[in-house]
Amino acid sequence: MNETKPSPATRECFYRRERRSVPAARQFVREAVIDWALGTRLDDVLLCVSELATNALIHGVPPGRGYRLRLRLLPDGVFRVEVHDSGDGRPDVREPCGESGRGLMLVAALADKWGVAERSPGKIVWCEFVI
Numbered sequence: 001m002n003e004t005k006p007s008p009a010t011r012e013c014f015y016r017r018e019r020r021s022v023p024a025a026r027q028f029v030r031e032a033v034i035d036w037a038l039g040t041r042l043d044d045v046l047l048c049v050s051e052l053a054t055n056a057l058i059h060g061v062p063p064g065r066g067y068r069l070r071l072r073l074l075p076d077g078v079f080r081v082e083v084h085d086s087g088d089g090r091p092d093v094r095e096p097c098g099e100s101g102r103g104l105m106l107v108a109a110l111a112d113k114w115g116v117a118e119r120s121p122g123k124i125v126w127c128e129f130v131i
Contacts, residue, residue: 012070015053017061025053025069029081032071038079041129044110045081048127051103052083060085060122078112079129086122 013028015021029049033042049069056067060083068084091104107114111127118124 009073009075010070012068014066014068016066017057017063019057021057021066022050022053025049028069029071033079036073036079038073038129038131041079041131045079045129048107048111048114049081051107052081052125052127055091055103055125056083056085056087059089059091060087060125062087074128077131079131080126081128082124082126084119084122084124088122090116090123091125 011028011032013025015025026046026049029045030042033039033045038045053067053069061067065086067086068082070082070084072080072082074080104114107127112130114125114127116123116125
């Protein structure tokens with residue numbers, strides 16, 4: 001895990017492809033939300049981070065690689081969460097199948113906005129919360 005603080009309104013951390021990275025990502029976000037006094041949506045933000053980080057691990061991070069979690073506090077009162085991974089494919093909300101398939105459905109329901117952006121290699125899956 002490599003944490004950087006490029007500006008007071010941006011924080012990011014790199015996580016290896018390992019299960020313990022998801023709780024570490026939640027803790028990283030919890031601390032940022034508390035530092036930035038954004039606590040009113042903490043539970044929604046943490047659940048979305050869990051889902052996006054888990055999706056990156058399962059679907060977006062090839063062996064030997066990791067993912068980057070970037071948090072941004074935008075000037076218009078929006079808190080943006082981005083998960084950067086190097087995997088192929090474009091995630092989308094789909095019908096649940098057994099115990100899986102609910103992650104992006106939850107993100108779509110809890111976040112004010114979400115989407116996918118391209119990067120090379122891979123993609124950025126993001127969500128935003130109006131504070």
